[in-house]
Amino acid sequence: MASTTTKPFELRWGILGPGNIAKTFTKDLLTPTSTRNANDITHKLIAAASSSSLDKAKDFLSSISAPSSAIPLSSYTDLVSHPSIDIIYISTPHSHHYSHARLALSAGKHVLCEKPITVNAKQTEALVELAREKGVFLMEAVWTRCFPVSREVVGMVREGKVGEVKRVWADLSYWKDVEGEFGEGRGMRMVDLGLAGGALLDLGIYSLTWVFQALYHAAPQEQRGAPVVASSMTKYPPTGCDEQTSVILAFPNGGHGIATTSLRVAHSPDPTSPTAPPAVRIQATLADIIIPFPCYRPTSYTVTPASNAERGQLADYDEYTVTHEVEGGGHGMFYEADECARCIRDGKLESSIVPLQESVEVMRVMDSVRDAAGLRYPGGLEDL
Ligand SMILES: NC(=O)C1=CN([C@@H]2O[C@H](COP(=O)(O)OP(=O)(O)OC[C@H]3O[C@@H](n4cnc5c(N)ncnc54)[C@H](OP(=O)(O)O)[C@@H]3O)[C@@H](O)[C@H]2O)C=CC1
Ligand SMILES: O=C1OC[C@@H](O)[C@H](O)[C@H]1O
Secondary structure, three states, X not given: OOOOOOOOEEEEEEEEOOOHHHHHHHHHHOOOHHHHXXXXXXXXXXXXXXOOOHHHHHHHHHHOOOOOOOEXXXXXXXXXXXXXXXXXXXXXXXXXXXXXXXXXXXXXXXXEEEXXXXXXXXXXXXXXXXXXXXXXXXXXXXXXXXXXXXXHHHHHHHOOOOOOEEEEEEEEEOOOOOOOOOOOHHHHHXXXXXXXXXHHHHHHHHHXXXXXXXXXXXXXXXXXXXXXXXXXXXXXXXXXXXXXXXXXXXXXXXXXXXXXXXOOOOOOOOOOOOOOOOOEEEEEOOEEEEEOOOOOOOOEEEEEEOEEOOOEXXXXXXXXXXEOOOHHHOOOOHHHHHHHHHHHHOOOOOOOOOOHHHHHHHHHHHHHHHHHHOOOOOOOOOOO
16 A cells, blocks of 8 residues: 655744843754654755844854854845745744744745734734735744643633633743843843833733633634723833733623733743742632743643532532643744644635734733833834
8 A cells, every 4th residue: 555654744944133032042943843742844954044143043053053054144135035035933022023924934934933923013914914914924032831730721711621711811921130130141031121111022922822712812703802002101210111910801701811021020030940930820610720930931731610508619620730831842932833834734824823903902911001001112213
């Protein structure tokens, strides 16, 4: 009998902005897909480009032990016009996502753009329009959504296994030494207003992601709607970015989300302690689901049935925990890369796990939080 083995689909990548997170992402990209049983696809690193120097691109490739075939480039324009590249991963600071994504989309490349996809909703909408006009794939790199834990939790909520979600709490906070260790160099990106830094766009987006996963994404299409938003923001006086932001979201179906972020207090003094608070708590009528810190890289969840004095336990199962450690020794960024590969292979221009409409909705929430606090990014960063 003839063999029916199908060749895996190969997605060919170009890396734009060879910095901190690009290293982690590209190392994951180079991890064989077989180590996570994703045998239907493979990734190939074609090139990495630095706008600062060719040496920086070379150092980047050698620091991740890239194959000798990977090409260092000293220009983003050369990268996006390289004929062997299918998709560009954009990993520059927030301030530059819009212009760099435009550059890549205009050159007809598919794009995976780091979070937040742009600095405001109007820019995201403009990118979506451009991607559609060019007929290419676009996805915000909200890697959290592609983790097996996110997929399972969303699936459980969607199937009604925990009842109706009433309230979601989510936090991502780190104590960052913004005056010391993080006051100069790399860490400055976090608080540099000129790079659209600050807690909300950098970390708070993950808290909002969990609120949206449970109260928007998992809801039936016809019940999805933009939330009413109330918020509070404290600024970091030396730069004017936000150092602490809390958001309450009221969704049309009655669900409430509480999304918080801070650069001044950690989520917990010791996140590994058994008494550390959960990073995410999804409260539904039949059970609670909790996810430990850090919420951006979820590797386990615990489901606890609700109970009350009169009726006892409401669900017909006992508390249980599910763990999905990241496979293949990677960081977990390959899950989003795999999602891009499968979408592009299947001719899809957007991911149903990270839909573009949700990137727009989350960006609208962040716009309204910033509006309420009078926070705008300088130097035309908010323009189209
Ligand atoms: N998914 C995740 O877990 C994480 C995501 N991120 C996101 O990734 C993005 C990049 O973060 P990170 O890697 O820490 O950033 P870096 O500070 O390491 O910068 C990345 C690259 O962007 C370019 N760059 C840096 N500063 C500037 C500037 N002032 N103007 C123009 N280009 C600049 C440089 O590339 P070049 O040599 O080409 O100039 C640099 O190597 C952000 O959007 C952040 O939110 C960050 C950390 C974790
Ligand atoms: O996206 C991110 O997630 C992890 C954090 O350490 C980082 O600052 C942030 O940009």
